[in-house]
Amino acid sequence: MASSRPFRFGVQHATAPDGPGWVERARQAEDLGYSTLFMPDHFGDQLSPTVALQAAADATTTLRVGALVYDNDYRHPVVLAKDCATIDLLSGGRLELGLGAGWMTSDYEQSGIPLEPAKVRVERMEEAVAVLKGAFGDGPFDHAGTHYTVTGYDGHPKPAQRPHPPLLIGGGKRRVLSFAAREAQIVGINPTIPNGKVDADAAVTGTAAATDEKVGWIxxxxxxxxxxLELNALHFATIITDDRAGTIEMMAPLFGIPPEDVEDYPHALIGTVDQICEDLESRRERWDLSYVVVQADAVEAFAPVVARLAGS
Structure with a gap:
C-alpha cells in the first residue's frame, strides 16, 4: 500500500533578491531536512524555474529539485526533455519532473499564448508525456499525434535517473488524476481551479470529502x-499556532467552507507542532498522502515537523 511510504517534505520557493539569496534558500531547505525544493512556473514575479533549479542543485548536495509544475503550453516537450535531462545529469540524479496542462489565466493573457479549452490542454499534456519518455529513452523514436510530430529523434543528454526522472503530475479532476495514476510516479492531489486563479471557488473543491473521491479515482x-505511487499535496496555508480553533475560525471565510471543514482540509496545516504531526499521520492513513509540500513562508516554522516525521 502507498500508505507505508515514509514521509518526505518539500518547500516551494519562487524568487530571491539575488544569487546569494537564492543559494541561501536552497541550502536552508537542505539543512532543515526538506527533501525537495520546488518552484512554480509562471510569468509573474518569480525566477525562471529551469535556471534557478540548476543553481539550487549546484549549491546543495542532497536536495532534490523540481517544478511544481512546468506548464506544458510554454515549452515544446523536446525542449523540456533536453532541459530536464541536463538538470538531472548535472545534479547527479536529483530532478523531479512536474508537468501540468496549464491553468493561470493571467499568464496566458499577458504572454499572448492562446488559452485553449481544458480538454485540449490536457490532451496536449498527455501527448507531451509520451514525447518526454521517448526523448529520455535509448535510441531514436517517432511520435505522430494531434499536437506533436517527432521523427527519428534521439534525445541527448540522457538523464542520470533511468529510465527517466520521477514524473509528478497533479490535478483535481478525474481525467488528469487517472492519467497520472497510470503514467506518473508521484501524483499530486489538488483542488480544481475553475476561475484560472487561486480563490474560494478553488478552495471548496479541495475538501476532505472531495479528496476521498480523488483518491478513489487514483x-x-x-x-x-x-x-x-507516491501521493503528494501542496499546502496553501501552514500556520504554527497555539490557537488552532481561533485561527481556523478566522481562516474559514477565506476558504469559503465551514470551520469544521478547515480542520481536516487536506491543503492546510494549522495548529501546534504536535497537532500538525497528528494531522499528517491521520491524513496519510486516510489518503496515503506522504509527500507534503509547504510554501516558502513556512519553511522555518514548519521545520520541527520535518525533523520529527521525515523518513518515518
Whole structure:
C-alpha cells in the first residue's frame, strides 16, 4: 500500500533578491531536512524555474529539485526533455519532473499564448508525456499525434535517473488524476481551479470529502501499480499556532467552507507542532498522502515537523 511510504517534505520557493539569496534558500531547505525544493512556473514575479533549479542543485548536495509544475503550453516537450535531462545529469540524479496542462489565466493573457479549452490542454499534456519518455529513452523514436510530430529523434543528454526522472503530475479532476495514476510516479492531489486563479471557488473543491473521491479515482486507474505511487499535496496555508480553533475560525471565510471543514482540509496545516504531526499521520492513513509540500513562508516554522516525521 502507498500508505507505508515514509514521509518526505518539500518547500516551494519562487524568487530571491539575488544569487546569494537564492543559494541561501536552497541550502536552508537542505539543512532543515526538506527533501525537495520546488518552484512554480509562471510569468509573474518569480525566477525562471529551469535556471534557478540548476543553481539550487549546484549549491546543495542532497536536495532534490523540481517544478511544481512546468506548464506544458510554454515549452515544446523536446525542449523540456533536453532541459530536464541536463538538470538531472548535472545534479547527479536529483530532478523531479512536474508537468501540468496549464491553468493561470493571467499568464496566458499577458504572454499572448492562446488559452485553449481544458480538454485540449490536457490532451496536449498527455501527448507531451509520451514525447518526454521517448526523448529520455535509448535510441531514436517517432511520435505522430494531434499536437506533436517527432521523427527519428534521439534525445541527448540522457538523464542520470533511468529510465527517466520521477514524473509528478497533479490535478483535481478525474481525467488528469487517472492519467497520472497510470503514467506518473508521484501524483499530486489538488483542488480544481475553475476561475484560472487561486480563490474560494478553488478552495471548496479541495475538501476532505472531495479528496476521498480523488483518491478513489487514483486507486481505480492505477490498479496494480497503486502501491508504487507516491501521493503528494501542496499546502496553501501552514500556520504554527497555539490557537488552532481561533485561527481556523478566522481562516474559514477565506476558504469559503465551514470551520469544521478547515480542520481536516487536506491543503492546510494549522495548529501546534504536535497537532500538525497528528494531522499528517491521520491524513496519510486516510489518503496515503506522504509527500507534503509547504510554501516558502513556512519553511522555518514548519521545520520541527520535518525533523520529527521525515523518513518515518
Amino acid at each position: 486507486r481505480e486507474a492505477a490498479g496494480d501499480r497503486y502501491g508504487d
